Amino acid sequence: MQKPYRKIGGEGKMCTVGGGPDIGNIETLVAKDYECLDCKNQFKGMGRRPMCPTCKSRNVKAV
Numbered sequence: 001m002q003k004p005y006r007k008i009g010g011e012g013k014m015c016t017v018g019g020g021p022d023i024g025n026i027e028t029l030v031a032k033d034y035e036c037l038d039c040k041n042q043f044k045g046m047g048r049r050p051m052c053p054t055c056k057s058r059n060v061k062a063v
């Protein structure tokens with residue numbers, strides 16, 4: 001027989017740990033490595049269309 005352990009500690013905590021906002025932010029905050037196809041510069045970019053910090057080109061690819 002097991003004790004009903006979950007009922008003793010945690011009903012309130014379960015709700016607050018549920019973490020909606022964190023999951024939403026991960027997609028926008030993730031930084032990937034990109035390489036500029038114009039000047040071959042490699043940089044960390046965020047978002048769908050990062051811009052090369054050196055030549056301001058958007059002709060980049062993820063590496």
Ligand SMILES: [Zn+2]
Pocket residue numbers: 036037038039040041052053054055056057
């Ligand atoms: Zn560039």
